[in-house]
Amino acid sequence: MKQLLATLLLAATPLAAVRPTPAQERKPMVVVISLDAFGASLLHDPVLPVPTLHSLMQSGAWATSMQPVNPTVTWPNHTAMVTGVTPAKHGLIANGLIHGQRTGGPIGVEFHADKSKLVHVPTVYDEAKAKGLVTAEMDWVAVENAGIDYSFFEQPVESSKLIQEMIASGDLKPEELKNFNHGPSQPYRDRLYTRGAIYAIKHHHPSLTLLHLLTLDGTEHAYGYKTQAGDNGVAFLDDQVKEVINAVREAGDLDRTTFLIVSDHGQSSVHHSVDPNAVLKNAGIQPSEAAALAEGGATYIYETHANAALTEKIKAAFAASPATDTIPSESEMVAQGWPRPANNDTAPDVIVYAKEDWKFGGVRPNAPNPEPQTGAHGYPNTRPLMQEIFIASGAAIKPHAGEQPSFPNLDVAATIAKILGLSYSNMDGKPLTNILK
Structure with a gap:
């Protein structure tokens, strides 16, 4: 251990060992x-x-x-x-440009999107x-x-x-x-x-x-x-x-x-997964009304025509899911740095966070319960x-x-x-x- 520590300390010292030229000093x-x-x-x-x-x-x-x-x-x-x-200002909440939301069709994420469309x-x-x-x-x-x-x-x-x-x-x-x-x-x-x-x-x-x-x-x-x-x-x-x-x-x-x-x-390690669109379907919510995008520790739900009654129905459906930890309110989403639909059309109407050991998405047909261990992120930043x-x-x-x-x-x-x-x-x-x- 002493030899390892000595080696690390020796390796730490050369960070200022090279004599700079005047040009290098300027930049x-x-x-x-x-x-x-x-x-x-x-x-x-x-x-x-x-x-x-x-x-x-x-x-x-x-x-x-x-x-x-x-x-x-x-x-x-x-x-x-x-x-x-935060994303409330820079605008990006997925690994690419979210598209297809609020259309009644499936939601996707475009990897090859121009920086100008992603970063505001x-x-x-x-x-x-x-x-x-x-x-x-x-x-x-x-x-x-x-x-x-x-x-x-x-x-x-x-x-x-x-x-x-x-x-x-x-x-x-x-x-x-x-x-x-x-x-x-x-x-x-x-x-x-x-x-x-x-x-x-x-x-x-x-x-x-x-x-x-x-x-x-x-x-x-x-x-x-x-x-x-x-x-x-x-x-x-x-x-x-x-x-x-x-x-x-x-x-x-x-x-x-x-x-x-x-x-x-x-x-975080997980052993259970849920398809958020299946949660919507099982609650009688049609794809033409709302659709979800799974992000591991969270899922985003987009309402085609947002209204209070539909929002409450969505929240009730997810509150009954064993995967759900919390569903932040509108004011909580703002406080947590999320963009909102009024200013960013990729912002979801509802966000649901998963419990530890659970994730949204990645569901495999006929998987054992619990599933083989995998990992996920997307959970609250706390x-x-x-x-x-x-x-x-x-x-x-x-x-x-x-x-x-x-x-x-x-x-x-x-x-x-x-x-x-x-x-x-x-x-x-x-x-x-x-x-x-």
């Missing part, structure tokens, strides 16, 4: 790495196999937890961390671009046609500038992208996203790099929270973080780079297992600032803006000045 860099579904409770495990994260924690600052926004879903929370506002407020990368700073993203969300300089999309586009450069230089082979979205495992995809970040950092030195890795999320959806498979996943992710840090060091940028390691939500991680280390962070009390993830965007010298006046989040130099 700080921020690298944000999001480890999807990495719950704050995991980080408190003293034997979790994450030496790189532990090193960053020791050299810089880390939060007891970071609170996500509602819904505790990937795209809304990543968007909160780059806009500094400026982002920190918009502000950076406006100031002439170079930006890069790998597997970030809601970024189609976002104007980011170097992109390695979740579903890679071979014609993109970054990928064309990587292929031309031999850093990426076209066959590595073949069937990228349907054949390779998530660790395979995450490794390529990391390689994209490494290439962009070494060749273009972005002022802002946003990297999103999904291995743990996929593993926990398949097997549940805190399993051996999950521990293997976090060890793999820790290695990816180390590779990015090494790339920054090799690029000569370590002295001016701040690393922010975050997540978007945690996960639940302990939904809390996120935050680690900060590097050029702009006070050395050995240590553990910080919990704060909302809206503060991430404002902190990035503060480090890069950008405006954050339109954000609800605040810079974490207590950890900044």
Whole structure:
């Protein structure tokens, strides 16, 4: 144990080891790495196999937890961390653009939707671009046609500038992208996203790099929270973080780079599932009247023609469901940061939260009861297992600032803006000045 601690402390010291050039001093860099579904409770495990994260924690600052926004879903929370506002303002409540709601037909979510249709407020990368700073993203969300300089999309586009450069230089082979979205495992995809970040950092030195890795999320959806498979996943992710840090060091940028390691939500193990549209059907509510979109720990119900009587009938139907925990009132939805239909046509009329060990959606025919363990998120942002991680280390962070009390993830965007010298006046989040130099 003493040898391990010595190794971690030694690894923590080089974050300011490279002598900067005058040009480097003028332009700080921020690298944000999001480890999807990495719950704050995991980080408190003293034997979790994450030496790189532990090193960053020791050299810089880390939060007891970071609170996500509602819904505790990937795209809304990543968007909160780059806009500094809740979905009530930024507009995004699913992993894409919700469509088909209030039509009497099925509801879907369009993955390939323009950023302009999804995000209703400026982002920190918009502000950076406006100031002439170079930006890069790998597997970030809601970024189609976002104007980011170097992109390695979740579903890679071979014609993109970054990928064309990587292929031309031999850093990426076209066959590595073949069937990228349907054949390779998530660790395979995450490794390529990391390689994209490494290439962009070494060749273009972005002022802002946003990297999103999904291995743990996929593993926990398949097997549940805190399993051996999950521990293997976090060890793999820790290695990816180390590779990015090494790339920054090799690029000569370590002295001016701040690393922010975050997540978007945690996960909870579940053994029971309910189809929310079956709940509506069993209550005699026709698809032409209302339809539901399942989001794991929550479900959204859309009324074709909203009226008080139908709303009460829907609430009564879900109140009788064994999956239901709470059904927030209109005022509670507003207080929880949800957009409302008057201002956002993707906002649901009714929201229902699931109990622990239950989820909405993912129902398998003839499944045993209880079902084999899986994982879900989307539950209220106050639940302990939904809390996120935050680690900060590097050029702009006070050395050995240590553990910080919990704060909302809206503060991430404002902190990035503060480090890069950008405006954050339109954000609800605040810079974490207590950890900044």
